[in-house]
Amino acid sequence: MIALLTQCFPPDRGGIETTMGEMAMAFYQAGHRVVVLADHIRGGMAEPDWPFAVRRFGGPRFWRRARKARALAALAADVVWADSWKSLETLPARAPRVVVMAHGNELLRQSGGRGGRMARAFARADIVVANSRFTAGLLAGLHDAVVVVNPSIRPPLPAPREPQPGHIVSLGRLEARKGFDMVIRALPSLPGARYTMAGAGPDEARLRALATQCGVAQRVAFAGSVDEATKSALLGQAEVFAMPVRREGLSVEGFGLVYLEAAWFGVPSLAGLAGGAADAVLQDETGLLVDGSDAAEVREGLARLLADPALRERMGAAAQLRARRDFTWEAVLPAYLRLLERSSAHNGSSISS
Template identity: 40%
Template sequence: VLRFSGAAGGPLKLRSALQHIEVVLAPLLACARPRARRPNLLVCVQPLFAGLGGLLAGRLFRIPYVVLVHGEELALLHDDRLLFGLRRRLQARVLAGAAAVVCNSRNTLLLASKLYGIPDTRLQLIYPSIPTAERASLGDTLAGLDSSARVILMAGRLDERHKGFDTAIEALPAIVRAMPEARLVIAGPGDPAALIERARELGVADRVLFTGVIERSALNALFERCELFVLPGREVDGAAEGFGIVFLEAARAGKPVVAGRTGGAPEAVIDGETGLLVDGRSPAAVAEAVLRLLGDRALAQRLGRCGRDRVRREFDGRRQHREFDRLIQTLVGHTPLTREGQ
């Protein structure tokens, strides 16, 4: 079994175009080996462009391929009109030709079925997993932040509007009025200019810290340092959080989560048990949930403890590895494809 990624940068950059070509060619080159050395199955971690390589290899060499989907790409490209919808049509063909489409949440599975017509017999639900422990080293990431600050953490790509960075900033005035020591720390790549300007307009610019891109160990330390994690996702132009591994990372650190009630987030965060689900479009709802957790340490600790126990029990990789191994053995052995529990 060979696994191919498809990560690359923006669609108009030469480097990105070369990466796309390389990713498409990689499975073809692997399958062009002598028959005894060819893989029996290709695993493509994205429909585009890794899955396109799998589709071509499957057509030329009759080798089956599996595609992993994460939710956002299904909705974003479904209404894509660039180049007459070329990417949308390519993605649809990749998904239609796959021996199995592995979805990271039930919400993603429903999108694949509804938007692309993938039959249930080829849809597989396998939740993500994370390491149960990772190195944490904060360094000077929070330099200048008072040690008494009550840190509310967010993390993700700033250009992904559905994650709700703007909603959290709009909720901040109400939060700091009730809890003056509260500080919002936002970690992740992207241009923060628009968010900084909005915080300035609301008079809370001095209560927000943007770390930019940081090392994994520093992000782990931020999860340890914060009191709660917030990502009030909502649907924007059809896109929503596919699942939200960051919710698991917060839970691993024993921290409660405030998440938007949309996409796959309700599968990552159990409302009232590991966190609080809110309307991600409402700054008032976000502020209310954050203040509830900051004001009730016993509740916050209970939710954090339950979240950590759930990660260790359900998302440590053992179940996921077992389910994926079963899928691979099924496809390679040509036995009927069923979901676990059926």
């Protein structure tokens, strides 16, 4: 039996939520018994009709974690697969083999008491799965058995590929590290371009004010949170996908699944050098990587992509091939299954199905 221990799980939305939901389903479909121990649903949505057991835990953190630990101890699982080091703090005193995922951003705060908690949590794991080479670098000194497995994506809903001239699209939470402000700052030098941002977040008011300040408010659209069909339609209309991420204090992008979602539609990306985007976007092959904190680099990168249809076509085709070949669950699942067997070998036993 595999116990997935997670704070983040569908129907709540987010990259980790999607990854853990898809992982549970993939393990189940591969013939393993799966039980998910997850936090309460935060978005007010109903529990989906899962084909495996999903147990929810609410209340104050201490109480929630204590109840999870008791439930996990009673399961007698063969392997615990945790969404992050924080979930490892839920482990009972005696735990089976443990695999834990690392996403990047949560590893930046290692000072003081948090650093000690993190070290103790990772010490409980047999294997740590990093989502990018950048994240693996952050784990130096915290664990000796680190394996990089880039995450997979769920194929987006189909939509016609009808790129609109000069259309730049961004998807993601509206926060400073995403670099959407740098795209707005570039627009005055890109007279034929228009820009659509899909997402919500704390940076929206500042971004709206910036668009007005730069004199491009009429060319900037804030689509808000969108459903899957609208997201696919926007990507189908994009000439360029832009998310020139940068590090903001202790916040950084560990990978960037949205680059792959854009790639699925044959859209080249302008990505930032900070964090793990270099695993999601290959420089001069599937897009461009720039210093997301440098407005001139962002502007020049966008100008280069928008001015060269042949370049966009070449990069978009390469991005689409790579996304559909290397980042589906069918492509990534064998790596996760090998890690299950590897953790089993450490313990000298096998995983029950």
